[in-house]
Amino acid sequence: MKIALIGYGKMGKAIEAIAKERGHEIVLTIDVNNQQDLTVENLEKADVAIEFTIPSSALQNYLLCFDSGVPVVSGTTGWLEKKDEVLKAMQQKDGTFFYASNFSLGVNLFFALNKKLAELMKNRSEYDITMEEVHHTQKLDAPSGTAITLAEDLFDIHPGKTSWTLESPSQAEQMHIEAIREGQVPGIHRIKYESEIDYIEIEHSAKSRQGFALGAVLAAEFSAGKKGLLSMNDLLNL
Known part of the structure; x- marks a missing residue:
């Protein structure tokens, strides 16, 4: 080809x-x-x-x-x-x-996992949801396109969140995304469901390009x- x-x-x-x-x-x-x-x-x-x-x-x-x-x-x-x-x-x-x-094949499997977890947690209002993504300092957009995809997939399923923000959320329906730019990190994405007594977190971390x-x-x-x-x-x- x-x-x-x-x-x-x-x-x-x-x-x-x-x-x-x-x-x-x-x-x-x-x-x-x-x-x-x-x-x-x-x-x-x-x-x-x-x-x-x-x-x-x-x-x-x-x-x-x-x-x-x-x-x-x-x-x-x-x-x-x-x-x-x-x-x-x-x-x-x-x-x-x-x-x-x-x-990344792994990230796209992670997309599917994110949807599955959102489905399991959609009636668990005691858990707040946040996201963190880490990329290299040359990445121009924030949050990453991957983070936005993860967020939109989650919003389609979970009624507790409807939008994302890089700032401190002003409404309960907003999900905070922490966008970190450091070193030569190829890409890390974490989604956390946290209550007063515990938290559940899923993560995908790329080792290279x-x-x-x-x-x-x-x-x-x-x-x-x-x-x-x-x-x-x-x-x-x-």
Whole structure:
């Protein structure tokens, strides 16, 4: 499979290494130094594009991929206020868009665990719920896209929480998310249910970027020949 890498930071380089190990060819690499090479003509050389950039450039990158007819797999977070615009453009071009806030297989199993625990605890009003996420200092958005996914999944099930805040909650329905940026931490997410007598906590901790990179390459392989909006739930059959 021929892959275009849009974004060639630490994640892009990790994806490149795994893609080559799995027998794929990198036919286009885009970083801050050669943005002018991100064209429909160049994208058409690829079977799929993998996009890990920044929120301000993600939308334009997606549109170029749709224009080129190339499926795009993206892990960029912080752009979801433009989700309707992206999906409309995808539909107009009969495109393929695989999006995940986190491509780690373990994190996506953690998403399922979070939903299960929320279901078990939804009638336990004596437990307050908080979240903590820790990432490296280069991560621009806070809370992380993964934390937002965890929070929204929880809100869909648990009636006690309806929104999140990075500040001290002003209402009982708000869930506090502590977003910590330190060192080179790949990613830690903790969800705690705490009462006056005990607490229950679940945690996922990434050891390296390798899990995210592998998931992105698997998503690219999965997207071949498919149309529409795809997710890790489709890939993992969750």
